[in-house]
Amino acid sequence: MNLDHSESTAEDPQAALPGRQDQSQQRRARILDAARECFGQDGYAGATVARIAQEAGVSNGLLYQFFRNKERLFAVVLKDVVRDWVRAMVPRSRESETPAQALEGMFRRSVDFCRSTPLLPALLSRDPALQLQRIQMASADRIEPHRRLVASILQAGVTSGEFRGDLDVRSAADLICQLQSDYSRRAYADDPRFPLTPAIIETAVRFIHDAVRAR
Amino acid sequence: MNLDHSESTAEDPQAALPGRQDQSQQRRARILDAARECFGQDGYAGATVARIAQEAGVSNGLLYQFFRNKERLFAVVLKDVVRDWVRAMVPRSRESETPAQALEGMFRRSVDFCRSTPLLPALLSRDPALQLQRIQMASADRIEPHRRLVASILQAGVTSGEFRGDLDVRSAADLICQLQSDYSRRAYADDPRFPLTPAIIETAVRFIHDAVRAR
Amino acid sequence: MNLDHSESTAEDPQAALPGRQDQSQQRRARILDAARECFGQDGYAGATVARIAQEAGVSNGLLYQFFRNKERLFAVVLKDVVRDWVRAMVPRSRESETPAQALEGMFRRSVDFCRSTPLLPALLSRDPALQLQRIQMASADRIEPHRRLVASILQAGVTSGEFRGDLDVRSAADLICQLQSDYSRRAYADDPRFPLTPAIIETAVRFIHDAVRAR
Amino acid sequence: MNLDHSESTAEDPQAALPGRQDQSQQRRARILDAARECFGQDGYAGATVARIAQEAGVSNGLLYQFFRNKERLFAVVLKDVVRDWVRAMVPRSRESETPAQALEGMFRRSVDFCRSTPLLPALLSRDPALQLQRIQMASADRIEPHRRLVASILQAGVTSGEFRGDLDVRSAADLICQLQSDYSRRAYADDPRFPLTPAIIETAVRFIHDAVRAR
DNA sequence: TATGAATGAGTGTTCATTCAT
DNA sequence: AATGAATGAACACTCATTCAT
Numbered sequence: 001m002n003l004d005h006s007e008s009t010a011e012d013p014q015a016a017l018p019g020r021q022d023q024s025q026q027r028r029a030r031i032l033d034a035a036r037e038c039f040g041q042d043g044y045a046g047a048t049v050a051r052i053a054q055e056a057g058v059s060n061g062l063l064y065q066f067f068r069n070k071e072r073l074f075a076v077v078l079k080d081v082v083r084d085w086v087r088a089m090v091p092r093s094r095e096s097e098t099p100a101q102a103l104e105g106m107f108r109r110s111v112d113f114c115r116s117t118p119l120l121p122a123l124l125s126r127d128p129a130l131q132l133q134r135i136q137m138a139s140a141d142r143i144e145p146h147r148r149l150v151a152s153i154l155q156a157g158v159t160s161g162e163f164r165g166d167l168d169v170r171s172a173a174d175l176i177c178q179l180q181s182d183y184s185r186r187a188y189a190d191d192p193r194f195p196l197t198p199a200i201i202e203t204a205v206r207f208i209h210d211a212v213r214a215r
Numbered sequence: 216m217n218l219d220h221s222e223s224t225a226e227d228p229q230a231a232l233p234g235r236q237d238q239s240q241q242r243r244a245r246i247l248d249a250a251r252e253c254f255g256q257d258g259y260a261g262a263t264v265a266r267i268a269q270e271a272g273v274s275n276g277l278l279y280q281f282f283r284n285k286e287r288l289f290a291v292v293l294k295d296v297v298r299d300w301v302r303a304m305v306p307r308s309r310e311s312e313t314p315a316q317a318l319e320g321m322f323r324r325s326v327d328f329c330r331s332t333p334l335l336p337a338l339l340s341r342d343p344a345l346q347l348q349r350i351q352m353a354s355a356d357r358i359e360p361h362r363r364l365v366a367s368i369l370q371a372g373v374t375s376g377e378f379r380g381d382l383d384v385r386s387a388a389d390l391i392c393q394l395q396s397d398y399s400r401r402a403y404a405d406d407p408r409f410p411l412t413p414a415i416i417e418t419a420v421r422f423i424h425d426a427v428r429a430r
Numbered sequence: 431m432n433l434d435h436s437e438s439t440a441e442d443p444q445a446a447l448p449g450r451q452d453q454s455q456q457r458r459a460r461i462l463d464a465a466r467e468c469f470g471q472d473g474y475a476g477a478t479v480a481r482i483a484q485e486a487g488v489s490n491g492l493l494y495q496f497f498r499n500k501e502r503l504f505a506v507v508l509k510d511v512v513r514d515w516v517r518a519m520v521p522r523s524r525e526s527e528t529p530a531q532a533l534e535g536m537f538r539r540s541v542d543f544c545r546s547t548p549l550l551p552a553l554l555s556r557d558p559a560l561q562l563q564r565i566q567m568a569s570a571d572r573i574e575p576h577r578r579l580v581a582s583i584l585q586a587g588v589t590s591g592e593f594r595g596d597l598d599v600r601s602a603a604d605l606i607c608q609l610q611s612d613y614s615r616r617a618y619a620d621d622p623r624f625p626l627t628p629a630i631i632e633t634a635v636r637f638i639h640d641a642v643r644a645r
Numbered sequence: 646m647n648l649d650h651s652e653s654t655a656e657d658p659q660a661a662l663p664g665r666q667d668q669s670q671q672r673r674a675r676i677l678d679a680a681r682e683c684f685g686q687d688g689y690a691g692a693t694v695a696r697i698a699q700e701a702g703v704s705n706g707l708l709y710q711f712f713r714n715k716e717r718l719f720a721v722v723l724k725d726v727v728r729d730w731v732r733a734m735v736p737r738s739r740e741s742e743t744p745a746q747a748l749e750g751m752f753r754r755s756v757d758f759c760r761s762t763p764l765l766p767a768l769l770s771r772d773p774a775l776q777l778q779r780i781q782m783a784s785a786d787r788i789e790p791h792r793r794l795v796a797s798i799l800q801a802g803v804t805s806g807e808f809r810g811d812l813d814v815r816s817a818a819d820l821i822c823q824l825q826s827d828y829s830r831r832a833y834a835d836d837p838r839f840p841l842t843p844a845i846i847e848t849a850v851r852f853i854h855d856a857v858r859a860r
Numbered sequence: 861t862a863t864g865a866a867t868g869a870g871t872g873t874t875c876a877t878t879c880a881t
Numbered sequence: 882a883a884t885g886a887a888t889g890a891a892c893a894c895t896c897a898t899t900c901a902t
Contacts, residue, residue: 023861027862042260043258043260044261045257045258046260049896049897049898050896050897059862061862062862062863064897064898065862143408144408171415172422174415175422178394182397193358197386199385199386200390202386207422210425211421211422239887242886264873265872274889275873275888276874276889278873284873285871457882457883473688473690475687475688475691479875479877489883490886491878492882492884494877499876500876598847601844601845602848604845605848605852608824612823623788627816632816633816633817634816637820637852637856640856669866672865693891693893694892694894703867704867704868705868705893705894706867706894706896709895710864715893715894
């Protein structure tokens with residue numbers, strides 16, 4: 001739950017005795033955490049600034065010193081979530097993986113990430129409740145790269161002969177990303193009507209393998 | 216956009232000169248249309264009753280003579296949308312279809328339905344912005360049947376030897392329904408970042424075929 | 431509950447087969463009954479026209495053919511209630527009563543009237559919830575006569591020597607009327623915090639006797 | 646009109662330069678004053694939150710930071726009014742009073758209190774327009790004690806032989822409280838049809854004396 | 861820097877009143 | 882004469898945002 005928002009100060013030796021600066025950054029991070037939680041649970045319109053502030057343990061007004069308004073706050077949350085998500089999916093060390101393994105690994109890591117993170121890839125994909133189109137556009141930069149990453153893995157597989165030669169790489173990448181997003185969201189939502197049992201995950205992984213591998 | 220809400224009066228030759236009853240039902244239908252549109256665009260919390268009324272060309276208050284409140288209106292919209300969606304997906308005449316054809320047909324019909332209908336299967340699946348759990352539960356009755364229908368087609372294919380014998384029917388049905396829902400929503404949303412080209416559809420169809428057919 | 435609103439038609443031999451006229455008057459009466467009930471229970475602002483119409487078994491709109499608006503309807507109800515109340519209090523045959531008996535009789539009849547009638551002398555006296563001052567003024571014509579009636583009885587008692595010679599007739603009449611109004615309202619309201627047991631009534635009667643009789 | 650809501654700050658020498666806390670409490674008090682006024686004039690249903698806010702010179706929303714909703718605000722007003730009323734009635738120093746004097750004193754103080762205070766013992770007793778039963782119940786705790794106080798005075802008088810031995814103490818207390826409430830309300834309402842001249846008050850006082858004293 | 865009291869525009873909802881039928 | 886569908890002003894209440902402290 002306590003994500004890494006501090007970045008540059010992460011290794012600051014003075015972190016132990018937080019100065020003004022540090023405390024401020026800590027509060028900013030707490031706000032972002034709370035916002036992620038609230039937006040994730042209630043959507044953009046449903047979440048209230050007051051609740052976020054309370055959840056973060058800061059005053060109502062402080063929020064507005066870090067973020068111009070609710071919309072901007074949401075944009076930042078969105079950007080961070082996508083960044084974290086992409087990070088979590090990307091293979092740590094790519095060397096030893098075959099394309100098929102890479103594909104499977106991304107899928108599983110994505111689902112795992114969402115399982116443990118109060119997140120909203122739901123929102124990422126196309127939540128109608130957040131019509132903040134401009135915001136989404138801003139974070140869309142992350143979506144396309146993700147798709148390109150998957151596409152490059154697919155292309156590598158095709159080139160190596162491991163995947164089908166007639167694979168429509170762009171479309172397949174799109175579909176795989178879609179599935180990743182879906183099942184990731186389900187991992188987070190944990191809705192009994194949309195369960196995410198191991199069996200379902202294995203089936204999805206097998207779907208993907210079947211669809212791409214050469215025969 | 217102008218859906219069939221009239222049903223019983225559809226063949227009434229006097230429909231042209233609407234009586235009071237008729238006009239009333241027409242207005243009700245207009246409200247439902249507008250609500251479908253607005254909820255679809257803005258989510259539950261984001262949509263306003265005033266906007267829906269305006270869009271429907273009726274007064275603010277009339278809405279409350281047909282529906283107890285916003286929540287009930289939404290519930291009705293949801294129920295209707297799912298009903299229409301399921302109707303559109305179900306094969307007209309099932310006789311001559313192989314299981315594979317049935318599967319493909321449902322997929323295509325679902326996508327087509329959403330392309331031409333202001334709809335919200337998005338909302339059906341799990342929009343975090345509409346926490347109206349009870350409502351969702353009510354319309355959830357439709358989700359499981361859909362999954363069962365797909366599962367029965369899969370089972371038929373497995374039995375006939377057309378599909379893989381080791382197919383996890385439940386999980387596969389879940390995944391296929393998920394894909395249908397996704398691409399259907401994309402068909403409606405028409406978001407450039409999530410396009411729905413023929414190539415993408417064909418790829419999805421092929422994915423499904425590859426995943427289930429015996430080898 | 432079914433009060434006499436018809437007056438002139440009460441003995442109409444055609445009452446059995448109600449003509450247009452009769453039915454109309456009957457409906458008017460039903461509306462007044464319902465209004466008396468509703469205003470009595472919920473006060474002026476709290477009562478709704480729709481409820482009154484429903485209670486009366488007529489359409490919403492019909493109400494407005496008999497009464498210009500809610501305020502006028504209320505005014506008529508008020509006038510009728512006061513009229514009935516005063517009627518009920520006035521001794522049937524005055525001859526054989528001493529002033530003391532007359533006083534006591536009025537008090538008891540008033541309380542009894544309210545016990546069996548959905549009424550609102552509450553509203554009569556000075557309910558702050560119905561600020562319709564002008565209306566109250568209109569029905570005030572009835573209040574003063576009542577006070578004068580009591581005063582005349584008191585005066586008769588003073589003259590005959592049965593009552594104290596130094597009685598302030600006007601003030602005493604005022605107080606007695608006040609008590610009548612109070613206990614009448616309590617008879618109707620039937621609030622456990624303001625009970626109206628026989629003991630309480632007897633005490634009130636005795637109060638009045640003690641206060642006025644010569645010693 | 647400007648009641649004492651400040652209590653603890655009453656002796657604060659800095660009250661002249663109000664701090665934030667002080668100003669806040671002052672506004673709360675202003676809201677309560679305005680609410681007392683408006684509810685008193687228009688009843689519960691008739692009074693509007695907007696009017697109260699305007700009368701208090703604060704924004705519409707501030708009201709909701711002090712009181713959960715209109716109903717709660719009313720409950721507080723009611724509680725305060727009863728508290729003030731009871732306070733005003735209770736004899737300052739009881740020592741030297743005979744029971745008869747105590748009775749008379751309470752009556753006069755009650756009337757005087759209402760004359761100078763925007764108040765609604767009317768509402769206390771049984772205004773049909775405020776069906777907020779639960780609220781009334783809450784403040785009813787004050788009614789019964791008042792009745793008991795009067796009853797104890799009566800009992801003392803009976804015991805000392807100053808009052809009639811056959812007095813029904815409970816019923817008499819009820820009646821006296823009723824009269825106090827009535828004339829107090831009249832003192833506030835100041836309705837020309839229900840005047841409250843000195844003569845009327847003296848008559849009431851005499852009524853009470855006559856009714857209770859031994860002969 | 862941080863607070864939270866204060867604002868007021870905007871929301872869902874009700875209801876007296878009108879009017880086409 | 883009678884209906885009840887339709888209206889829209891008015892209400893209680895919420896919440897993003899500001900600002901004096």
